[in-house]
Amino acid sequence: MKLAATLLAAEGSNPLLPHTYELVVGVFAFAVVVIVVGKILTPRIQKALAERTEAIEGGIKKAEDAQAEAQAVLKQYHDQLQAARQEAARLRDEAREQGAQIKADLQEEARAEAQRIIAAAHAQIEADKQQALAQLRAEIGRLSTDLAGRIVGESLEDEARQRRIVDRFLEELENTNAAVR
Amino acid sequence: MNTLTVLASGASGASEDVFTPPGLELFDAPPLISGVAWFTKPVLLAILSTLIVVIFCWSAFAKPKLVPRGIQNVGEMGYMFVRDQVARPFLGKDADRWMGLLLSIFFMVWIWNLMGVIPVLQFPVASHIAFPIVLAATIYILKIYLGIKHQGPIGYFKNMMFPPGLPKPIYFLLAPIEFLSNLIIAPFTHAVRLFANMFAGHIILAFFSLVGFWFLFEKLTPLGAGLGVVGVVMTIAMTGFEMFIQFLQAFLFAMLAAMYIGNSLHADH
Numbered sequence: 001m002k003l004a005a006t007l008l009a010a011e012g013s014n015p016l017l018p019h020t021y022e023l024v025v026g027v028f029a030f031a032v033v034v035i036v037v038g039k040i041l042t043p044r045i046q047k048a049l050a051e052r053t054e055a056i057e058g059g060i061k062k063a064e065d066a067q068a069e070a071q072a073v074l075k076q077y078h079d080q081l082q083a084a085r086q087e088a089a090r091l092r093d094e095a096r097e098q099g100a101q102i103k104a105d106l107q108e109e110a111r112a113e114a115q116r117i118i119a120a121a122h123a124q125i126e127a128d129k130q131q132a133l134a135q136l137r138a139e140i141g142r143l144s145t146d147l148a149g150r151i152v153g154e155s156l157e158d159e160a161r162q163r164r165i166v167d168r169f170l171e172e173l174e175n176t177n178a179a180v181r
Numbered sequence: 182m183n184t185l186t187v188l189a190s191g192a193s194g195a196s197e198d199v200f201t202p203p204g205l206e207l208f209d210a211p212p213l214i215s216g217v218a219w220f221t222k223p224v225l226l227a228i229l230s231t232l233i234v235v236i237f238c239w240s241a242f243a244k245p246k247l248v249p250r251g252i253q254n255v256g257e258m259g260y261m262f263v264r265d266q267v268a269r270p271f272l273g274k275d276a277d278r279w280m281g282l283l284l285s286i287f288f289m290v291w292i293w294n295l296m297g298v299i300p301v302l303q304f305p306v307a308s309h310i311a312f313p314i315v316l317a318a319t320i321y322i323l324k325i326y327l328g329i330k331h332q333g334p335i336g337y338f339k340n341m342m343f344p345p346g347l348p349k350p351i352y353f354l355l356a357p358i359e360f361l362s363n364l365i366i367a368p369f370t371h372a373v374r375l376f377a378n379m380f381a382g383h384i385i386l387a388f389f390s391l392v393g394f395w396f397l398f399e400k401l402t403p404l405g406a407g408l409g410v411v412g413v414v415m416t417i418a419m420t421g422f423e424m425f426i427q428f429l430q431a432f433l434f435a436m437l438a439a440m441y442i443g444n445s446l447h448a449d450h
Binding site: 016029036041 | 205247257380
C-alpha cells in the first residue's frame with residue numbers, strides 16, 4: 001500500500017489522498033446545501049406535508065360525520081315510514097271494522113223496516129177485510145130485504161124488525177156455513 | 182498494485198499505434214483557467230451540483246402548496262423516498278428532525294454522482310475522495326457529538342464497546358473490535374465506499390467508450406470493427422448500470438448516515 005502510494009504520488013495523482021482545495025470547496029458546497037435545503041426548505045415542505053395530512057384527515061372526518069348524519073336521517077325516515085305504515089294499517093282495520101258495523105246496522109234497520117212494512121200491510125189488509133166484511137154485511141142485509149120484500153110483496157119498512165130478521169138470517173146462514181164446514 | 186504500476190507506466194510510455202486502456206490520468210484535474218490552481222473540473226462540478234440541488238429544492242419546496250403541482254411533485258417524491266426508506270427505518274420518531282440533513286446528503290451525493298453520466302461534463306464528483314471525506318467526516322463528528330450528548334461521555338463508549346448481556350470473556354475480543362469498527366473503520370468505509378464505486382464506474386465507462394472510439398474511428402480495421410461495436414454497446418449498457426449504481430450509492434450513503442445518527446441517539450439497537 002505504501003509502495004503503491006509512493007509510486008502513484010510520483011505520478012502526481014494518488015486517488016486516495018484528498019486535495020486541500022477540494023476539501024475546502026466540498027465543505028463550502030455542502031454547507032450551502034445544508035443551510036438552504038436542510039435548514040430553510042425542509043421545514044417548509046414538512047409544514048406543507050403536515051398541513052396536507054391534517055386537511056386529508058379533516059376531510060375524512062367530515063365525510064365520516066356526513067355519512068353518520070345521513071345514516072341517522074335514513075334511520076329516522078325508516079322509523080317514520082314504519083310508523084306511517086302501522087298507522088295506515090290501523091286506520092284500515094278501523095275502517096273495515098266501521099264498515100262492517102255500518103253494514104250490520106243497515107241490515108238490521110232494513111230488516112226492521114221490512115218487518116214494519118209487512119206488519120203495516122197485514123194490519124191494512126185486516127182493516128180492509130173488516131171494512132169489506134162490514135160493508136158486505138150491510139149490503140147483504142139491504143139486498144136480502146129488498147129481495148125478500150119483492151118476493152113476499154110486503155114492505156118490511158120497520159127498521160127494527162127488519163134488522164132483527166136479517167141478523168137472524170145471517171146467523172142462521174153462518175151457522176149453516178159452520179155446520180157445512 | 183502490479184496492475185496499477187503497469188497502467189501508470191503504460192500511460193506515460195504508450196506508443197501511438199497501440200491501444201492503451203485509460204488509467205489514473207482520467208482523474209488528473211488540471212486548472213481550467215491557467216493561474217487559478219484551485220479551479221479544476223471537479224471543483225467546478227461540485228459548485229454546479231450545489232447550485233443544481235439548491236435551485237431544484239428551492240423551486241420545489243420554497244412555496245409548497247397543499248395540492249402539489251409540477252416540480253413540487255418531483256421534489257416530494259424525493260422527500261418521501263428519503264423519509265420512508267432512509268430516515269424512518271433508522272430514526273423512527275426522530276426522523277423528521279434529521280430529514281434536513283439526510284435530504285441534503287442524498288440530493289448532494291446523487292447529483293455529484295449523476296455528473297458522471299451527464300454528456301460533456303462526464304465526471305463523477307465523488308470520484309475525487311475529498312468530497313466523500315467532507316460528508317463522511319461531518320457525519321462522523323456529528324455521530325460522536327450526539328453519542329456523547331445523549332448517552333453521556335462514558336455511557337457512549339460503554340454502550341458501544343460493552344453491549345450488555347454477553348459472557349465476560351467475550352468482551353476481551355468484542356471491545357477492541359467494536360471500538361475499531363465504530364470509530365475508525367466506519368467513517369473510512371463510509372467515504373471510501375462511495376469514492377471507490379464512482380472511481381471504478383468512471384474507469385469502466387471510459388474504458389468501453391475508448392474501445393469504441395479507438396476501433397471505429399482512430400484505427401478502423403475489418404477485424405477491429407466488431408470489437409468497436411461491442412465497446413459502443415457496452416458503453417451504453419454500462420451507462421445504464423452506472424446510473425443505477427449512482428442512485429444506489431447516494432441512497433446507501435444517506436442510509437448509513439441515518440444509521441450512525443440513530444445509533445448515537447439510542448444505545449439499544
